[in-house]
Amino acid sequence: MFAFEKKNGNTYNFATYDELSYILRNNGIDIPMTRDTSALHRTPTVRTAGRDFVLSNSISVHPMEGFDGREDGSPSDLTERRYLRFASSGAALIWSEAIAVCPEGRTSDHQLMITDENVGLYAALVKKIKSVTSAPIIAQLTHSGRFSKNSSYTTPIFMTRNPVFESVRPNDKNIPTISDDYLDTLAEKYESAAKLAIAAGFDGVDLKICHHYLLGESLSAYERQGKYGGSYENRTRLINDIYTAVRAVLPYDKILASRFGLSDMIPYPHGFGMSTDGAYEPDFTETVRLLNELHEKYGLALVDITMGSPYYNPHINRPYNKGGYTADEHPLKGVERLLCSAEKVKKQVGGITFVGTGYSYLREFSPYVAAAALERGCADLAGFGRMAFAYEKFASDMLADSFDAKKTCITCSKCTELMRHGSCTGCPVRDQEVYLPIYRKVVMGKQV
Secondary structure: OEEEEOOOOOEEEEOOHHHHHHHHHHOOOOOOOOOOOHHHHOOOEEEOOOOEEEOOOOEEEOOOOOOOOOOOOOOOHHHHHHHHHHHOOOOOEEEEEEEEOOHHHOOOOOOEEOOOOOHHHHHHHHHHHHOOOOOOEEEEEEOOHHHOOOOOOOOOOEOOOOHHHHHHOHHHHHOOEOOHHHHHOHHHHHHHHHHHHHHOOOOEEEEOEOOOOHHHHHOOOOOOOOOOOOOHHHHOHHHHHHHHHHHHHOOOOOEEEEEEEOOOOOOOOOOOOEOOOOOOOEOOHHHHHHHHHHHHHHOOOEEEEEOOOOOOOHHHHOOOOOOOOOOOOOHHHHHHHHHHHHHHHHOOOOOOEEEEOOOHHHHHHHHHHHHHHHHHOOOOEEEEOHHHHHOOOHHHHHHOOOOOOOOOOOOOOHHHHHHHOOOOOOOOOOOHHHHHHHHHHHOOOOOO
């Protein structure tokens, strides 16, 4: 059951396709819907210089943090369980969660990290995934920057001062920004991690540029001094250096990808992709420019879009029914922003296959919106994150027109609560056998 509150205080509840369609029309919300879900059966192509990857359908699994790796960064049994569930979901593309490229870039002792010592364990996991699905598997490589902190490296790494984040994380004010000398070392670390990911059997690598992690934050370093701050050329220097290094070692029959934040939805000059006149409005001028440049210079072929930051304004990138705060907009407006922003950018960028987002909030209605969004050109694939945690066969059931409302994600944010409590994360509501006891112990403080 959803609710939409009008300005006059009236509340509309809807539980059917027609009721949702009525609410969207009568409140001027630009979210397309169709009962014809055939667009989900489309077989989009990801084009690389050495190979075309023809996908089996138009549904993807988003990168979703599990925080269940071993302390050496290798995947655990619980990690394997999650990815085998994703593999059996019926989705045509599987995108790994963030895999750190160096120890100081990990957000916790249980974030994944690929190394010379554990690459064999990643190879074993990829082999098991490929025994279940023909879907390409993307390895997301990251440095968590502002949000990197673990028992070995207790000080996060900042590209720039950011009073917006410092207002909610006051201890950040005492941490200096990182030196150019350190940033100069990162291209080699990404290069090494990319070589290991390919050796492990991944079909491509994602150089993550979003959510104010290090590469995402580099784009908003308007006030940083030196060669990595200020001008567009300086703010994209680190990204270009890393893409250059990875491109040199990435075979041309592998996919170069990015989870890319179209806009931080944080006012300029502390957020990327925002109007510079002070208005709280996205401006995709640099977004479009950078994506086109990355495609033309390095062969960027696949982009999974996002917006905002889960650490500051999570209602932007994952609209929810229940979360850490009540947003000043209805979640349907957030879904609209994600769909329409992706559409605007996609129309101005050539040669890249786009994965859209925002569908999980719509629960059992998500197949109808996803299909309509693909038909309209908002994206080439519909990506699902929280839904993949909750509903093991979500893609297969969407494709078979048998999607079950009793299995769908309810956007209650319990998976996020687990993460915020420093725990491994999953769905305590739909995947109760594993995650409900963890939730009761970690979040509720109950003995189990």
